[in-house]
Amino acid sequence: MAPTPGLLCVRSRITSEALSDAAFNDWYTNHHLPDFISSGVADLALRYKNADASKMWQYLALYRVPDIGFQSDPEKIKAIRMNHETLPNGGNITDFTELKANMYLPIQSFEGTNPNTERAKTLFIAEIEPEQGTDEEALGDFYEKQHFHMLSMHHQYHRSNRFKTADGSKPPFAALHEFDNADLDQRMRTTMNATKWAKNIEGNAQMLEISCWELITEQGKIGENLIVDAALRVS
Template sequence: MAPPPHLLWVTSRPTKLSPEDWIEWYNQDHLGALIDTKSVTNGALFQEVPLDPNAKHDKPFLALYQTEFADATRSDEFLNTKQPDSKVLERLDLSQNALEHGEFDARNYELIQDYDPNGVGNILVPVVLTVEMSTTDPAGFDDWYRKEHLPMLSKAPTWKRTLRYKAGPKAELASSEQPPYLAMYFFEDLAKASASPEAAAANETELTKKYLAECKPPAVARAWRLIGKERW
């Protein structure tokens, strides 16, 4: 099954809740409530697995929502539907306005490639790798991905599929500069795939080096462990 044409990406950091309560709020209350507005199709929650101990990312949680809308939180479906009160926030004696209890950074993306030659469908895996990039040569960049990089990388062990996106409308909760391109790589075992000669070969071609070198600011790769999902 093909994924919906748009993606809402939201990274976050709790400020008044413990990480455990934040996860509970997302999984028990928020994911399902947002889906029930019909502004998004499904939802999943991830927690970062650091790839580089020196990298500084201040929002370790990622919620992903596939959606039919280019800007889901400005859709009529979202704006005209009252979401139920959160039982987790009520238990913690906190206001029902989640924006008061954490920091968020939201982005809208538009799907540009669903690379799924084996027909695995719209799956999730234990750990998802995301790579954010920019380019001064969009046509060549797209050609490299389609004709070289993904066909080579798909030979790595446990690879399942790759989704590629370009930036959509600026999201209401955007708090940082959005990279123009996002790739999401689905491996059953990211560590095994990353250590493979097939992955090394895909990442060491002249074109790969060219587009990584030209990427300003540098490409950002992050790994995310799946910790919750609704209707995915």
């Protein structure tokens, strides 16, 4: 059976006073991410911190997964250690944190006419459940024919990638947009959201959640896009 590439998205937050923020970041960046890369589960791993400290989820990890079938491979799962000597009493990370994992499948990738291949420092994630009756193709048309191009007009823009949840969970779609920083001017925001198409798609969505994340580290095939399938690139 041919491998099915995907994107594993893991949000996390510390729930125990026994685990300091410094210890958590040391474990995650210096041990957990390398485990994903060395095990072969992922070939690219990114870590982010929430730009809004008041939000529930403090951190985000993204793993480019060559084959989501790793989930049924006990040897690969075993190689990703959840216990570690750097954690309190050598414990399991789940004793001190809450983790939320989602597996996504790639559907669209866009880099514009002047692609910036360096890793952007800021990531915006727009998760959407469109209005009932709006199918995947119609949503894709909005991004491909208008939204991506409007985003790319901003001088801080790098690239965008779109995914859908592998298990159909909601919100079913996520668009990941990379920018140099989070300070998008209000004029640009207003322009993007003012079109009739944007108002129809976003204004009528059953759910639309936008979050902003700041890059901590990238490991593995650094600098590469989260989607490598050329067939999914739009222009």
